[in-house]
Each structure stands twice: as C-alpha cells, then as structure tokens.
Amino acid sequence: MADHPVMVTLFILLLSGIALLGYTMPEEVRDWFKPAPVQQVQQQKPEKPRKVRETPPDVDPISLTDADTILVIDSEDFFTPERIKALREIVEQIESLDYVRSVFWLEDIPNLNIFGLREPLIPNERASQKRLDAAKEKTVAHPLVGGQLLSVDGKTLLLMIKFDWLHVTDDDACTIGLKDVAREVAAKYPGADFSFLTTGRVPIYLTAVRTHNANKVKYQVIGYGMILFMAVILFRGISAVIIVALAPMFGVFLTMGFIQFLDFQDNPFNDVVLPVLLSLVGLTDGVHLMVQIRKHRAAGLSGRDAARRGVQEVGLACLLTSVTTAIGFGSLSLAHHETVREFGYSCVVGVLLTFIAVITVIPLACRTWLGRSIHVGYGKGIIDRHLGRISVIIEMVLKRTRFISSLGIGVTAILILISLTLRPDERRANMLPDGSEAAVALNHMDRAMGGLEHSRVHVTWDDDVPSDSPEVLVAISEVDDLLLQEELIGHPISIRNILGALPGEGKPEERMSMMDLLPPPLKRAFYTPERNQAEVSFHVQDLGIARYGPTFTRIEEGLKTIGAAHPHFQFELTGSAVWRWRNLYQIVVDLAASLGSAAIIILVVLAFAFRSLRLGLISIIPNMFPLAVTGTFLVFTGQSLEIVSVCAFTVCLGIAVDDTIHFLTRFREEQLLVDSDEEAIRRAFTGVGTALIMTTVILVAGFSTVIFSDMRDQRIFAIMSGLTISSALFGDLVFLPALLARYAKRSQVPAMEEPEELSDPMVEQTLVRE
Missing domain, CATH: 3.30.70 (Alpha-Beta Plaits)
Known part of the structure; x- marks a missing residue:
C-alpha cells in the first residue's frame, strides 16, 4: 500500500468506476447477471373432483377499511342544520376533484329497510333539531356507523377516500389538498367548527418517507460535521484530519454505489444509519492507523516509511476489526424481517469496502503533499497531554487484578440476566416522527x-x-x-x-x-x-x-x-x-441468533488470529459487557425489544469488539519485547490508549447528533450505540487489562512470529533510538 502508489491509485479508480455504475445504471448492470429464463413443462396432477360452487354475483361489497386516505373530522355535534349542509358540500367538493375516485361516508350506507324504502341516516338540513337529535341516536346505533364511520360519542366522523392514481400529480394533494378543500368549504359556514386530520395508508407512508428523506441529508451533514470538528480538536492538525476523513468518505461513496446493485429499496437504515455507521467504523481504523503514522513521522521517518510502518503495526488489527465487525453485522442476515436482513447485507459490504478505503487511501495520501505536515501537533492534543494521568487506571487495575477480573465477570453476568428480561414489542407510530x-x-x-x-x-x-x-x-x-x-x-x-x-x-x-x-x-x-x-x-x-x-x-x-x-x-x-x-417472538429469536452466532464466530476468529483459545475467551467479557449495560438500560427505562434494538445490539457488538482487538494485538506484540506481562499491558495501553479514547469520543459525538432526530427509532439506535461504545471503552481499559494479567500469563500464551524487519537503514536507526 505504501510502496506501489500507482497500482493503488488504479485500484481506487477501478472501484470508483464500479460504484459510479451503481449510482447511474444499476438496473442495466443487474440485467447482465440475470440468468436466461428456463422454460419448464410442468405436468399437472389430476385434481380431486370438487363440488361445483355457485359463482358469486357481480356485486361490489361495501368496505369500511378500503381507503387510500381517511379524512378525520372532529366537531362537538355534527347533527345541526348548518354542519350537515357543510358536510355534504365538503363531500361534494372532494368528489369533484379529478384525482378522487370515490368518497364513502354516512350517506353511502346501504338501506336496512326490509321494504326497500329509502331512509337516509342524515335527514335534510331543513329538518327540526328534534328530528336531527333522533337521527343522531339512530346513526350511532347503526351497526355500520357507530364505531366504524362515526365515533360512539358522535364527535368524530370519517370520510373514506380513494384516489384515481392516474390523475395524482402531487403527494400533498393526497393529504394537504384534501384538508384545504374541506377547510375552504367549512369557512363558508360560521357554525361549522370542524377540525381536520388525515390518516390511512397513504398519509402514513408519505410521512415516513418524507421524514426519512429529510433525516437522510440532515443528520449525515450534522454527523459528519461533528466528526470533523471533534477530529480537528483531538488531532490538533488539519492535514491529518483531512486524510483520516477521506478514507471513510470514500468508503461510504463506494458502499452506497455498490449496494444499488442489490436493489434494496426504501430501507431507512441503509439510507440514514448506514452512511453514518460506516463513517464511524472507517474513522475508528483510520484514527488507529493515523496515530501510528504521525508517531513515526514525528520520529523523523519519511511519509513512505511512516505509512509503511503504520500499516505493518496496525494493519492486521484493522483487518481483524473489519472481519469481526462484518461478522457482527452479517449475523443480521439470519433475521426474518426483510429490512433487517437487507441492512445486515449492506453492512457487510460496507465494512469490507470501508476497510479497503482506509488501507489504501490513508497510506497513499500520506505520500502526497497532504502528508508533509501530518505530524504537526502530535503530542499536543488533549488526550496525548493527559494520557499519563489516565495511566493511573492501569496501575490501579494491575494492583487488584483478582478483584477487578472477578468483578468484571460477575457484573457482566448480572447485567446479562437483567437484559434477558427484555420483552419484544412493536408499534406502528414508532415509524412516524413525534408530533406529526x-x-x-x-x-x-x-x-x-x-x-x-x-x-x-x-x-x-x-x-x-x-x-x-x-x-x-x-x-x-x-x-x-x-x-x-x-x-x-x-x-x-x-x-x-x-x-x-x-x-x-x-x-x-x-x-x-x-x-x-x-x-x-x-x-x-x-x-x-x-x-x-x-x-x-x-x-x-x-x-x-x-x-x-x-x-x-x-x-x-x-x-x-x-x-x-x-x-x-x-x-x-x-x-x-x-x-x-x-411473528413478535421472532424478534427475540433473531436477536439470539444474531448475537449468538456473531459471538461464536468472533471468538473463533480471535482465537485463530491470536493462536490462543484463552485470549478468545478473555475477549468475551469486554465485548459482552457493553451490550449487557445497554440491555439493562433499556430494561430500567421501560423500553422493549424492537427491530431497531435487534439492529443496534448486533451493530454495537461489531463496533465494541474493535477496541478489544487493537488492545489485544498490541499486547501480544509487546509481550515479545518485554519480559513482564504487566509491563506489556502498560505499553499496550500507552500504544493504543490515545487512539481508543480518541475514537470513542468521536464515535459518541457522531452518534449523539442522531439523538435529536424526530424519529423514535433513530433516537433509540443512537442512544444504544453511544452507550455501548462508551461502556466498551470502560471494559477495555479496566476489565480487559485485569483479565489479561490474571488469565493470560506468558507461560499460557504461545509465541508469535517475530514481525518482519524493515529493510530501510533509516527506519532501523529510528527504531533503535526509540
């Protein structure tokens, strides 16, 4: 990645070209890979003779539920001459709209007179008030009206409206347009004190889509702005921030283009959550890589050598974090809900592409003019200057390894048991903005x-x-x-x-x-x-x-x-x-399947990567602790287990394991250089502590922007993510060192191969000086 910039550039251009095809002509590309239809001759099995049934007559039965939009009208009493006249004109004016096919309301109820005589439910507006009051009682008592088209207290009336979609040219016509017509008519009648609301499948769908599209742009801009702002403060160098930001931006660009080929339409998680999520995941690896590159640039290495050394030191950890994060996200594919499955598939594609973006863009950019001053401000950041003070945490942990490791295991177990009391639930209003x-x-x-x-x-x-x-x-x-x-x-x-x-x-x-x-x-x-x-x-x-x-x-x-x-x-x-x-129980089944399969596969991957089952088992506590904290938070705040919770739990597992991997990787490397396990833990903290704290601050800041969303599901996702990432840092800085000191002693850890030496004499001299 650092030695062959031309090949890396061509590779980046190739991926960009494929992504552009996804943005411009995804249908055509999908057609290239569709197999030719195979004509099959099916043999029809002889059917058993059935009783010949009479064909139903050609009758259009009435429906109390078949409406595109329901106009909800409220009034203290509809049965007054002026209000009845206003209602009839409202219906007449709405029916006259070219895009309205029909309006079904009280006067369309079929006659129940056994002699076939027409007895309208609503009398003429010139009727006496006594007759109107009697008509009100009769109407409310009618089985097709009371509780169906008119509330039992007589104060809420429904107009069931169906559209001729060939003439609908504006979404607002299906909601605002209807209310404007109704208000205009009601204004002619001083006594018609009506209030209007629209509901039904069309208004609910339009509200969800509009909010989704608005939030997609709004919170991406706010989130990215917050991420850049925090990065500038923490890095104390604009060029380093620009390089780190380029990688996740390129990863999001690739992902949103590539998933177009998968034809996932109108998925709110893909359009709103996925870009922010991939930006934060890419930023995590990018920060770890940039911290190492800045360190070596500050030590006097060239841009090429610093990038080479940085990739060598954290490249494996970034690869492991991407693989385990993809596993965590990929476990969502086991869900039965289509939206969750699509989100899981998209996350897997996105995480892998984002890793490619990080491992190619940052080393390449460090060799350009942007990389000349990336080390400016190194050691002067807030975290760099105060890391020594935070190191007292490690010293305290190492003095009480037995107590803290036991505490970590016990607290995690208790919190998991509390989290298991979560019960699934689902409301249609959760997909709508509050107050809409x-x-x-x-x-x-x-x-x-x-x-x-x-x-x-x-x-x-x-x-x-x-x-x-x-x-x-x-x-x-x-x-x-x-x-x-x-x-x-x-x-x-x-x-x-x-x-x-x-x-x-x-x-x-x-x-x-x-x-x-x-x-x-x-x-x-x-x-x-x-x-x-x-x-x-x-x-x-x-x-x-x-x-x-x-x-x-x-x-x-x-x-x-x-x-x-x-x-x-x-x-x-x-x-x-x-x-x-x-299907509600399936939410719990999906969560158990997602977390269980992800945890097992991640354990196997870490045990294989570190060649130690013991380290794989140790990693369970710091990875499950933040999930247990979040689950307990949901229990204590009276929340339920929903689709958004299933997604958030699995996503958080994929993110939380990243810090653990970086710490374990550095710990294993330091064990080869020092004789004391405790010293290896201290040096691992010193080596990755800055990046761990920095990425946590940036991630929490990025997710916190979504807390202000007017969509409840997005707020829940952001709160759960921020809480999980924050508690993951605590687990990695407190519980993980204690567990390593207690259960990963040197005699229990197989030796790893020596890292490849750099052939550059200047690099060797610099390393000797370090």
Whole structure:
C-alpha cells in the first residue's frame, strides 16, 4: 500500500468506476447477471373432483377499511342544520376533484329497510333539531356507523377516500389538498367548527418517507460535521484530519454505489444509519492507523516509511476489526424481517469496502503533499497531554487484578440476566416522527374509533353445511360474543350485527331467513355464501402489539372451543395485527441468533488470529459487557425489544469488539519485547490508549447528533450505540487489562512470529533510538 502508489491509485479508480455504475445504471448492470429464463413443462396432477360452487354475483361489497386516505373530522355535534349542509358540500367538493375516485361516508350506507324504502341516516338540513337529535341516536346505533364511520360519542366522523392514481400529480394533494378543500368549504359556514386530520395508508407512508428523506441529508451533514470538528480538536492538525476523513468518505461513496446493485429499496437504515455507521467504523481504523503514522513521522521517518510502518503495526488489527465487525453485522442476515436482513447485507459490504478505503487511501495520501505536515501537533492534543494521568487506571487495575477480573465477570453476568428480561414489542407510530399529523391521527383513532387497524376472524364451513343453515349464524354469533368479551377489541362487526338491526326479535337461527332481505353490497361485505365463508371484523389500537398477546391468545383458545362445538366449521384469527403478534417472538429469536452466532464466530476468529483459545475467551467479557449495560438500560427505562434494538445490539457488538482487538494485538506484540506481562499491558495501553479514547469520543459525538432526530427509532439506535461504545471503552481499559494479567500469563500464551524487519537503514536507526 505504501510502496506501489500507482497500482493503488488504479485500484481506487477501478472501484470508483464500479460504484459510479451503481449510482447511474444499476438496473442495466443487474440485467447482465440475470440468468436466461428456463422454460419448464410442468405436468399437472389430476385434481380431486370438487363440488361445483355457485359463482358469486357481480356485486361490489361495501368496505369500511378500503381507503387510500381517511379524512378525520372532529366537531362537538355534527347533527345541526348548518354542519350537515357543510358536510355534504365538503363531500361534494372532494368528489369533484379529478384525482378522487370515490368518497364513502354516512350517506353511502346501504338501506336496512326490509321494504326497500329509502331512509337516509342524515335527514335534510331543513329538518327540526328534534328530528336531527333522533337521527343522531339512530346513526350511532347503526351497526355500520357507530364505531366504524362515526365515533360512539358522535364527535368524530370519517370520510373514506380513494384516489384515481392516474390523475395524482402531487403527494400533498393526497393529504394537504384534501384538508384545504374541506377547510375552504367549512369557512363558508360560521357554525361549522370542524377540525381536520388525515390518516390511512397513504398519509402514513408519505410521512415516513418524507421524514426519512429529510433525516437522510440532515443528520449525515450534522454527523459528519461533528466528526470533523471533534477530529480537528483531538488531532490538533488539519492535514491529518483531512486524510483520516477521506478514507471513510470514500468508503461510504463506494458502499452506497455498490449496494444499488442489490436493489434494496426504501430501507431507512441503509439510507440514514448506514452512511453514518460506516463513517464511524472507517474513522475508528483510520484514527488507529493515523496515530501510528504521525508517531513515526514525528520520529523523523519519511511519509513512505511512516505509512509503511503504520500499516505493518496496525494493519492486521484493522483487518481483524473489519472481519469481526462484518461478522457482527452479517449475523443480521439470519433475521426474518426483510429490512433487517437487507441492512445486515449492506453492512457487510460496507465494512469490507470501508476497510479497503482506509488501507489504501490513508497510506497513499500520506505520500502526497497532504502528508508533509501530518505530524504537526502530535503530542499536543488533549488526550496525548493527559494520557499519563489516565495511566493511573492501569496501575490501579494491575494492583487488584483478582478483584477487578472477578468483578468484571460477575457484573457482566448480572447485567446479562437483567437484559434477558427484555420483552419484544412493536408499534406502528414508532415509524412516524413525534408530533406529526399521522402520529396524532393514529392516537386520535385509538381513542375515538377503537383503533385504525383492522383484524378479523375468518369463518369457513364444509360443503356439507348449507350456506343458509341457521348453524352459520349461530357460529358467527358465538365468535362475535367472544370478541365482545375483550376490552382491547374495538367494535366487532359481522352479519350478525346487520341482521340485528333489522326489525323484529328472535334467536340467531330464527333470523337466518332474513338474510335475503339485505342489500347485496351489504350482505357480501361480511358473508359470501357461494364460497362458504364469512368474516367478523374488529378494530385494533396502536398500543404496542405485545399488549394484545394475552387477548389474541384467549381469542384463539375460544375459537378452538367454538370449533369443537361446530365440527364442520373452521375459524382463523387473521389480519396484519395478528400477523405481527405471531411473528413478535421472532424478534427475540433473531436477536439470539444474531448475537449468538456473531459471538461464536468472533471468538473463533480471535482465537485463530491470536493462536490462543484463552485470549478468545478473555475477549468475551469486554465485548459482552457493553451490550449487557445497554440491555439493562433499556430494561430500567421501560423500553422493549424492537427491530431497531435487534439492529443496534448486533451493530454495537461489531463496533465494541474493535477496541478489544487493537488492545489485544498490541499486547501480544509487546509481550515479545518485554519480559513482564504487566509491563506489556502498560505499553499496550500507552500504544493504543490515545487512539481508543480518541475514537470513542468521536464515535459518541457522531452518534449523539442522531439523538435529536424526530424519529423514535433513530433516537433509540443512537442512544444504544453511544452507550455501548462508551461502556466498551470502560471494559477495555479496566476489565480487559485485569483479565489479561490474571488469565493470560506468558507461560499460557504461545509465541508469535517475530514481525518482519524493515529493510530501510533509516527506519532501523529510528527504531533503535526509540
């Protein structure tokens, strides 16, 4: 890297060219490597004869959940002449927009009159207040309205809006545009004191994407600025800072270009966290390498010889840190969540490319005019000047090796046990910025409507059961009663509720004959006799899916009991909330698999690299201690185990092991030069202490910038990373020296090969002087 600058430059240009292809034409490059489609003739197996079922009629059933955007309107009372008139005009004006396909609201509810006579839920605006009050009670009591389109207190009304996407030209039209139209109409009516919010899948998606894109630029700029600022203060030399900064910048440039070939789209961790993370990882190795190069330049070596000696001294440690960090990140590929897997793959690619950037750019730059003054300020930095004072820590540790090593093992074990009490959870609002309209609307929907998200119980029956059998309604009614017993389940609705709104009384089996009196769009919203299936729908609040664990468990047990009483029926609890609950345990499994596999592989790599299983085992304590500290912090602050936590834990393991490797590498080298193990520990601290403290300060400063993000997940990631890196420094400066002095005595460590001597006489003379 130091002796052949021309080859290194050509190699850098080659990687840059490949990265540029990723930025400009990734699809075309991916097509080069796609295999040609192979045509296969599949033999169709003879199917068993099935009962020929009747084709459902061409009816568009109503849906209480199918909306691109939901306009949430709040008012003290909608049932006044002026407010009803305002509502009708709001709906009319929104429907007149060219990009709006339909608006579903109260007046679109099908008629439940058994004689087919039109009885509107909302009377004419000229109706008397007494009639309006009666209409309000009737509307709230309607099974398709109360808790579905109108809150039970009558103060929140929903407009379910669907778009014609061919005419949508602006994202704001799907949210702000709708509210502007509604506000403009409401302003015409002094008594229409409406407030408006938008929610639903489109507003939530747009909010998440906009915040993601804004934070991607904002926090990268702030983070990089903080890193450079701290580096200038610590290095006390601008040229050294520029060279160190060039390496991670080049690594990020390569990575973000290369991962375009992998076609990972809209991954918030890749776009926001990954660049900052790779910058910090690259900066860590870069600082260690630059500290050694500056040291040799200050001793009188040329730029070439100083770079050569620096690579020789810390190159192996940087390689080991990159390999172990890649292993830590790569363990995320075991996760079942696609976003986490993609982040893990990207991190592996990024760490390896960043190592290449560090090991090529810094030695090459040190041979240019930039490297002429990198040693200026060496020994004058804050850490350099005060390192001697910090050395008392090593002396204190070496005097109490038995106590501190035992303390380290015991404290780590206790903190791990506390961390194991973390429980998984997940909320949809966590992906939204605090205080955003989408987050506020989610909370409002929880209070007013029992939740925005819907789940359902899917009911099917065998062909032996006639679709008009009273048993169908009996089974559905039992499911409905089961859901009504659960406090967290909001407003269940099924064909039973609709039949119950028809005139007359009687048992479910007696009312089954009235099914044919229902309007087809309403009947087939929850009941499809031609397919032997029906549904019971209910609301789920965004309280954290773990809160619903006991509820869903009781429901599934109840469904088994109902199924036993109706052997020809099948009952399935389904929906997005149920899916998230069932896969919630996978977060814990992913974390255990990621950390376990990463820890084992890192142990094997370190034991192989240092040719000592004992050193590999010793490294477990300082590497697990910071993770245990962070896990305990989450427990004590009432946090849960989430996807972001899984990523942060694994990422932190990859970063925390870096300092341990640098310390162990220097310790093994010093053991070859001195007779005392304690002296080897002291010299290892002196040799890498400056870089360890410097990188920790810079890393914590870089991550701290993300703490001010309005995205909760990003804040959690930054807090966990900063806490882990800080406690990793403590573990490496306190617990690791005690463990080495206690369990890695010279007689227990196999000899390593002598380092290759430099052939340059000037280098040899300088080393003799040192």
